[in-house]
Amino acid sequence: MSPASSTTPARRPGGRTARVRAQVLAAVRAQLVEHGYDALTIDAVAARAGVHRTTVYRRWRDVGGLLADVLDETSDDDWRPPDTGSLEDDLTALNQEIFDALTADPPITTALIAASFRSEEAARALRRLWQDRYTRCEPLVDRAVRRGEIPRDTDPRALLIAATAPLYHHLVLLRTPPDPRLPAQTARSIAKAAAGGAFSVSAPPAEARP
Amino acid sequence: MSPASSTTPARRPGGRTARVRAQVLAAVRAQLVEHGYDALTIDAVAARAGVHRTTVYRRWRDVGGLLADVLDETSDDDWRPPDTGSLEDDLTALNQEIFDALTADPPITTALIAASFRSEEAARALRRLWQDRYTRCEPLVDRAVRRGEIPRDTDPRALLIAATAPLYHHLVLLRTPPDPRLPAQTARSIAKAAAGGAFSVSAPPAEARP
DNA sequence: CCATTAATGCGACAACTGTTGCATTAAGAT
DNA sequence: ATCTTAATGCAACAGTTGTCGCATTAATGG
Numbered sequence: 001m002s003p004a005s006s007t008t009p010a011r012r013p014g015g016r017t018a019r020v021r022a023q024v025l026a027a028v029r030a031q032l033v034e035h036g037y038d039a040l041t042i043d044a045v046a047a048r049a050g051v052h053r054t055t056v057y058r059r060w061r062d063v064g065g066l067l068a069d070v071l072d073e074t075s076d077d078d079w080r081p082p083d084t085g086s087l088e089d090d091l092t093a094l095n096q097e098i099f100d101a102l103t104a105d106p107p108i109t110t111a112l113i114a115a116s117f118r119s120e121e122a123a124r125a126l127r128r129l130w131q132d133r134y135t136r137c138e139p140l141v142d143r144a145v146r147r148g149e150i151p152r153d154t155d156p157r158a159l160l161i162a163a164t165a166p167l168y169h170h171l172v173l174l175r176t177p178p179d180p181r182l183p184a185q186t187a188r189s190i191a192k193a194a195a196g197g198a199f200s201v202s203a204p205p206a207e208a209r210p
Numbered sequence: 211m212s213p214a215s216s217t218t219p220a221r222r223p224g225g226r227t228a229r230v231r232a233q234v235l236a237a238v239r240a241q242l243v244e245h246g247y248d249a250l251t252i253d254a255v256a257a258r259a260g261v262h263r264t265t266v267y268r269r270w271r272d273v274g275g276l277l278a279d280v281l282d283e284t285s286d287d288d289w290r291p292p293d294t295g296s297l298e299d300d301l302t303a304l305n306q307e308i309f310d311a312l313t314a315d316p317p318i319t320t321a322l323i324a325a326s327f328r329s330e331e332a333a334r335a336l337r338r339l340w341q342d343r344y345t346r347c348e349p350l351v352d353r354a355v356r357r358g359e360i361p362r363d364t365d366p367r368a369l370l371i372a373a374t375a376p377l378y379h380h381l382v383l384l385r386t387p388p389d390p391r392l393p394a395q396t397a398r399s400i401a402k403a404a405a406g407g408a409f410s411v412s413a414p415p416a417e418a419r420p
Numbered sequence: 421c422c423a424t425t426a427a428t429g430c431g432a433c434a435a436c437t438g439t440t441g442c443a444t445t446a447a448g449a450t
Numbered sequence: 451a452t453c454t455t456a457a458t459g460c461a462a463c464a465g466t467t468g469t470c471g472c473a474t475t476a477a478t479g480g
Binding site: 037038113114117118123126127130158161162164165166168169170172173174175185186189190192193196197198199 | 247248323324327328333336337340368371372374375376378379380382383384385395396399400402403406407408409
Binding site for chain 3: 011012016017020051052054055058059
């Protein structure tokens, strides 16, 4: 049974199974808020949830599995990217969501990223999340093309990566103090770059030049 | 004594101290090449190096400390960013170095990033590395300004982050298969964006508009 | 209501991580 | 050559992580 994947139906979805899951996931959040990622252990979560640690190992496998399930529980299957009427504002809103997720308390997203370096459960959940999110964001670029804001031959994925990567880079890897202007500034730069054809695929690659 | 910082002179830099360090760091590399980051433990390195694990704990504190010292050993104090004559080629060369570091065998850089989520030694070493590298790269942007390739009021750090963040995002966080075209493609996009004023600081921020 | 069986608890065990006090080795100064 | 002391080794210990076989509880179907 893999609780990290809500697409796999539980064999016994009744009272105790659901209750244990709710208790455990609440314990994960509480432990993260009060003690941070370093203190997020199977034992700590089990004790806090009032269940046996064997139960947690059997259902969630590791800390990464717990975090993946917390993310799964809170994620919105109907999520769509912002649609504000302009590329810059769409990207700003998208970046603000990423910024909020990376600076949230409890820090579910940053904890999941941290866990992904040691837990296959976490790595798999992250991969699925990002694959899904980047795919769902492509219409945002298509809308900008239709509005005539950017060239028709813009590479949607390259634009989206360029717009979002600096947020992750600053907040997760560089660990710089969160600058609330970052979402808008990065969105503005990349929207302007895209309008100028920086992400057009028809431009010859640098290595094609003599 | 902190071996992770080469600026702190060892009290006994003689034969055995230097020899043990060389053996241990070689063991770190060999262990990473043959078994990957997950199997990089203090015990494994100590056994491989032929030293006692207490020695490793005392000198390096944790796996992060080991990786930081390996990085320190291989780093070039005289490193300067590329100077090819054009912003795009400079950024391409810089990105290629990052790409090579992130796909290298042994994967010292990616291991250090992974370790940085659990080891203060690793986090400190990474912070120092990136602070140093981004600072040393600023002349690359200054040269582009002097050549007239980009506006005078370009924000050097924003440009450098935009040019490099997608590499880290793809290779470290998204874990996408390394695309050898990525360094050049990202450099080309960002050089074009910069030329078009995407990183100028005088442009009004998005939130300043009504 | 009862039988079947999935989910959970229990307690023991093994492996791993990290530390400590004392002994030994060797670097460095005289 | 000798003395001082930093570096290292040894073996024991403690705590944490992860697993296992069996027992108990409770979800589910008939």
